[in-house]
Amino acid sequence: MPPASAPKSCVILFDLKTEDRQKGLDSLTNILLYNRLSEVKDECKLFLFNSHNVDAQCAGVSLINSNLTIDALINTIKTFEVGESNWMEAIIFGINELEEEFNKPGIITLQIVVISDLKSFKSEKNKHLEESIIKSLKQHDIFVYFIGPNVQPSKTIFSEHDLIEWMRNLEGKGEYFDFVKRIVTETKSCICSFDLGVHLFNSFKYRKGKQPWTEPLSFGTVLSLPFPTIKITDRQPPFKLQMDKNDTDVKRVCEEQEDVEINMHDTVSGLVRHGKFVRIPDEKLFKIEGPRCFSVLGFTDSKKVPEYLLQGEETYKLVSTGVQDDSYLEFFWTLISVMIELDKYIVAKKVYYANLNPKYVVLIPRLDKDTRGFIVCELPYAEDIAFDYKEENSAPKVQVSKETTNYLDSMNVTSDKCKIQVPLAPRMMIDTNCLNMINKVKEKLTEGK
Known part of the structure; x- marks a missing residue:
């Protein structure tokens, strides 16, 4: 068993004024399902801002019970009326929610996720508030993800360094954008589209590393x-499909006569050594x-x-x-x-x-x-290593044409000759099988609707 993974503590701020709310809800569902299906259960709090409901701590911000089932949670969000709130105060609210986690022992990754197209954001022109936000984010080492704006990298992102460089050169419109960009550049956070959100939320993190193993x-x-x-x-992927561990459906048969079924109660455990069977109690087998x-x-x-x-x-x-x-x-x-x-x-x-x-x-x-x-x-x-197989005849020499190498280079995202534009390299994306499982669960949740 390896050392415990660095846990994440996350505050999600969902903007009810996002124009394409369905895409925002899809991104939220992806993030929550990824967390719930993973073996490591990270803490996550969900708040709505630009909500008509008034929270006592921050106007226009409402707490949602993130322990609800995914479909119940999404349906609850749809019942909230749109209102008004100050987005900068909502971020300060998120920082305050994470402050207690920062003081806990061990390594904890703190995250604020703002799911919004940013079109509802307005420039407050409050330098004191801006400085307070930047200072608090740095002090508590918090990642901030703005998921929703229609921004795409001009070249493939291979690493954290590439992403930081992209953020540094990012251009956008709106008076609010300068401060949003300042947040992500000074705290090494990110802005991305709905499609890239679930990937970067899980790949762009752990600046402090994972929990150390201290055995000298x-x-x-x-x-x-x-x-x-x-x-x-x-x-290892964070989650994967497993067979149902139900031994009642397992049938044991005789090796010499496979049509003869053996009752489990008539068996004993042990090992065969030097042609002899050595009986070993179950509790000591392989101990x-x-x-x-x-x-x-x-x-x-x-x-x-x-x-x-x-x-x-x-x-x-x-x-x-x-x-x-x-x-x-x-x-x-x-x-x-x-x-x-x-x-x-x-x-x-x-x-x-x-x-x-x-x-x-x-x-x-x-x-x-x-x-x-x-x-x-x-x-x-x-036993994990296969013996090398050596052919008696050497492999024939093949002349590879320039057209073939050019064609392969055109599909290689690491090549300067690549003609395919992909925003993220594989190492910056979550496991493909995991994403497929998330999509299958979403299909099940929406069946009959």
Whole structure:
């Protein structure tokens, strides 16, 4: 079990004056369904602004029970009458709602989502209010997403850096726009269309990283380095379809006679070793006992760890946080420098919690602008690796025509010759299967309506 993911605490402000309200409701549904289907349940509060209902804390802002079922929640929103509210005061209201979360221990990503086409926004020309908003957003490290304006990037967004650059050069109309742009540029937040909203809401975040795993890296029983391990990539989708875990429908048959059904009560658990069956009680079958640890097993040449072995589901980094003693830091930097010089990697055993399956990882030393420490990649077990198949005859040489390479380049979004305009690269989008599941759930919710 890995360290807990950094939780999100989110305030959604939905503008009832948005002209294409259905698109706004679709974006809201996507965000809420993504959160509800995910294994990590983040906190989310939903408010309507430009509402006729008056909240005691902020005029024109109404609280909606976000624990309602999605269809009940959407139907509730449709019953509210349009009113008036100050959008800047609504954002301050959202900041105040998140202030308590900011003071909680651990790493928490705070988010304000404004679902609006911004056409109802007006310039307040209140410098004091503007400065107060910017200061509070920076102080509490809050992301702000304005989802709804019809803005599209002029080129494909591949990374957070590309998105920040897009925001910096964004042009828009309206007196309010200058301040909206200032919010997103100074807090490294974003403005995007309804279609891109659910993607950037989930991919453009975690500036502070994820919850660190604090088990020190130990060299035998004498030396250990108190440096945290932080997850930097996670290739697992946040949710996926699973078979119904109902064992009553499972039938067990005899291996020699598949037409003979075996009653579960007539079976015993165990393992076959050296041709003999060894009976093992269910509670002890495959049970692992051992302490939590992060232990160095040895050093190896980098050439003995090819890149195709480093394709695990998760990648981490082991870095200094600046709070370690000078003696540890001196050893840490010396170790990294010598390993780079000798072209060596560390192989280590990692057990997240006591009595869990161990994972074996390789620590790759790095001293560059992105990482000053170790990149930690999971290694596969022997049974996970297929033996290389070598053909007796070498593959025939094929002459690839220029027309073929040009055609392939025209579809490659990383190529300068690409003729396809796509707003977001795959790494800036949510998992395709997840999006398909969200759409299927939405179809079910709207059946018969």
